[in-house]
Each structure stands twice: as C-alpha cells, then as structure tokens.
Amino acid sequence: MADKSFFIDTTRCTACRGCQIACKQWNSLPAEKTNNWGSFQNPADLSHNTYKLVRFSEMVSGGRLKWCFFPDQCRHCLDPPCKDAAEAYVEGAVLVDPATGAVIYTDKTRELSGEAFKEIKAACPYDIPRRDDSKGLIAKCTMCFDRVQNGLLPACVKACCTGALNFGDRSAMLSAAKKRVEELKAKGYAKAQILDADSVRAIFLVIDDPKSYHPFAIAQGEVASRRRLALPRLFDRNPGMIAG
C-alpha cells in the first residue's frame, strides 16, 4: 500500500467544490461564516476547519478573462520540513504514516506553543498548516489515511466527478501526470507542467504560470534553508544526532 500520491489535474477542475464539501463531511468539520470579499472563492483561505480549498484566480489572457482553479491542500511532502520544525519542540506531533506516506498532525500538536506554530507554518513551503487557537490544535489534510488504509479513496477524490482529482500508487500517478502533460503540450498548451513532483505527494498539473493560480502553487523559499533553520533545534533536543 505504501507510497501513495494524488494527481491533481487543474485543467479538469470546474470549481464545483464537491471536494471541499466531501472533506468537511468526512472530517466532521463545520462550515465557516463568510462574506463577499470580491471573489467566488469561499471561504477566503484554508483554516483549521478547512483542509481543502478550491482557490479561484482571475487573469486576462489574450484580451479574455480566464479562471484558474486550484484545489489547494497539503502536498504531503516526501521529506516534510514541517515535521522537522515540529520535532524540534514535541516528538510525535507530526508523523509520517508508513502505509501511505501521509504526513499526519497528531493530538500532540496541542503541546506546541504559538511561537512553535509560527515556525512550523514558516517551514511549510506551501503555507498549509493552520492552528485552532482556542484548542491549540494544528490541523491540515490527513490524506484521509483512515479511508486509504481500508481500501477507500480519499473523500475529496471520491467526490470529484471530472477526473481532476486522482489518487493511487505514486508511480501510476506520476505516469498519468506526465502523460497528460504531453497530451496538453501536443494540443498547444506549451506551459503545461507538473509542480514539484519530485518532492510532494500531491502533484498538481497547470497550463499557465503556477503563480497565476496561487502564490504558493510551487514551493516558496529555499526548502533546504528552511530545513537548516529547523535542524539546530532538533539537534538541541537530540544531541546524539550530531555524532557522526
């Protein structure tokens, strides 16, 4: 079962938000009070109660208005910098599920201070972690590892009827993504590309400048330097790690 990934084909996304609702239903997350802030995107951002958010961006291309839809979520990084940052404070706050590769935030995130949360959030190249300040819990997409371990698709993938969200063995998802890029390039979409595929388990495909979809569509900041910032604290807690 190990080594799962998403393939998220934004060219097939209609922004129906079925995935967003399915995520809330499966995870028993409440709706959020929103207001008109000038966009069809709703709510305005991810939160500890919204793990999946279909981002809407408007751009003008060739004199025509164009929508860019981006069903944002945790990328389940292969080598997650948020885990390094959390481990520096509380062991076991962030785990990697060996069965799927999912990066899981546990109840131990409640033991992390507000300052520690800021470091964890800053360590994430995709601006994903959110904190419930009233409970201290840090939350994000779980990859529905409880469903996946029982042979089910993640709830968001199950709800997506357009083929935008796909999930399965990593090698199969990578192959499907690369094949789709070639198809799109053959149709004239010269900018078709998959994003950060070597380092994440949520592989997004876009056909335009990634930043026109979302400023954090691709990793922001130097991931290696984020890791270097987290590691000295980790060594402080585990001096034995320095040996050798």
Ligand code: SF4
């Ligand atoms: S369910 Fe599929 S088509 Fe609908 S918003 Fe989500 S990713 Fe897009």
Ligand code: SF4
């Ligand atoms: S996307 Fe961010 S929150 Fe998700 S695993 Fe990577 S570093 Fe952690």
Ligand code: SF4
């Ligand atoms: S995998 Fe599960 S937790 Fe993650 S966004 Fe999809 S439905 Fe939500």
